[in-house]
Amino acid sequence: MAILPQPILNLINAFERLPGIGPKSASRLAFFLLRGQDDLANTLAQALLELKSATSYCAICYNITLSSQDVCDICASTQRDKSVICVVEEPLDVLAVERTGGFNGQYHVLHGVISPIEGIGPEDLKIKALIDRVEKGGISEIIIATNPSMEGDVTAQYLQKQLLKFGIRITRLARGLPVGGDMEYADQNTLLRALAGRQEL
Amino acid sequence: MAILPQPILNLINAFERLPGIGPKSASRLAFFLLRGQDDLANTLAQALLELKSATSYCAICYNITLSSQDVCDICASTQRDKSVICVVEEPLDVLAVERTGGFNGQYHVLHGVISPIEGIGPEDLKIKALIDRVEKGGISEIIIATNPSMEGDVTAQYLQKQLLKFGIRITRLARGLPVGGDMEYADQNTLLRALAGRQEL
Numbered sequence: 282m283a284i285l286p287q288p289i290l291n292l293i294n295a296f297e298r299l300p301g302i303g304p305k306s307a308s309r310l311a312f313f314l315l316r317g318q319d320d321l322a323n324t325l326a327q328a329l330l331e332l333k334s335a336t337s338y339c340a341i342c343y344n345i346t347l348s349s350q351d352v353c354d355i356c357a358s359t360q361r362d363k364s365v366i367c368v369v370e371e372p373l374d375v376l377a378v379e380r381t382g383g384f385n386g387q388y389h390v391l392h393g394v395i396s397p398i399e400g401i402g403p404e405d406l407k408i409k410a411l412i413d414r415v416e417k418g419g420i421s422e423i424i425i426a427t428n429p430s431m432e433g434d435v436t437a438q439y440l441q442k443q444l445l446k447f448g449i450r451i452t453r454l455a456r457g458l459p460v461g462g463d464m465e466y467a468d469q470n471t472l473l474r475a476l477a478g479r480q481e482l
Numbered sequence: 483m484a485i486l487p488q489p490i491l492n493l494i495n496a497f498e499r500l501p502g503i504g505p506k507s508a509s510r511l512a513f514f515l516l517r518g519q520d521d522l523a524n525t526l527a528q529a530l531l532e533l534k535s536a537t538s539y540c541a542i543c544y545n546i547t548l549s550s551q552d553v554c555d556i557c558a559s560t561q562r563d564k565s566v567i568c569v570v571e572e573p574l575d576v577l578a579v580e581r582t583g584g585f586n587g588q589y590h591v592l593h594g595v596i597s598p599i600e601g602i603g604p605e606d607l608k609i610k611a612l613i614d615r616v617e618k619g620g621i622s623e624i625i626i627a628t629n630p631s632m633e634g635d636v637t638a639q640y641l642q643k644q645l646l647k648f649g650i651r652i653t654r655l656a657r658g659l660p661v662g663g664d665m666e667y668a669d670q671n672t673l674l675r676a677l678a679g680r681q682e683l
Contacts, residue, residue, distance in 0.1 A: 380485075
């Protein structure tokens, strides 16, 4: 005897495949949606169905954009500095940088990082497209904003090597203590970086 | 300029309405689904669409069942003791009791608890239906398995008062130290209950 009806099991199984959602959370979500008086389940379903059909990648920077447009709003904008490209791993990172309000250049989304363990090499990322953009000229600086992780570092080093011949400025986001963080709780590596990168007051 | 395309914002907004999913998790889930090579987004959408259309409540115990059947598998089963009813708050609680393998009776799902703060009274729950079931006869014991919370206690007391006239056995799940728990970390109330409910070895 099945304890739960199949339609609920299907939903629980689908939720479980999402990152950070275990069996218990998946059940809770399924029953929350079941109990919900409003149309949340249908709204969510509709949004999921439209997700892939209504979006595509920008032909220039490979950020997510509407499938009705060729290039994203940032690449199409005349207000933004086209001579600086911030290279990020994922579209979510574009969002993070945009939220700071401190960058007015363009982006390039790699869609991953070099990771030998997961079998991801440079050719699996949008690195060739980045080099093509730089080759076309008009670029004065590349800010490499990959994550401060092992893979992010390897990818940054690879990019640096590939871009060296263009003689443009290549920078990396600063490492150090997070704002609002507590020195006491900073890990050894972060503190080491903060020391090495100390600045004059 | 919208930073994210509308279809993604729609999905993030829908995810955010789920319990335990904040803005950051919602974005992460949306981009995970976007990046996913397989059909997870569509599978999830399909499961959501079928959730409400393919399920309904059992006409006897109000547990979730397939909309193609009138009563759930447990109520329809001839293998189960029809004289004992375990009263629970939510369908998920049926699942929890079933998983123990220690109960072979029937269930009754209240679909909530009495909560004056949230404006939920006895008439909003499936209490009338429970009394009707008892009135029909053949019931020897009601096990009240509402949560060990303030609302669960109030609901249990209300049920006890309503069921007293039938002269049947009314029990409540035992309180005490959780198995595998550490006495040192047990809260005061739990320890008090464990003391009060101590048993002969």
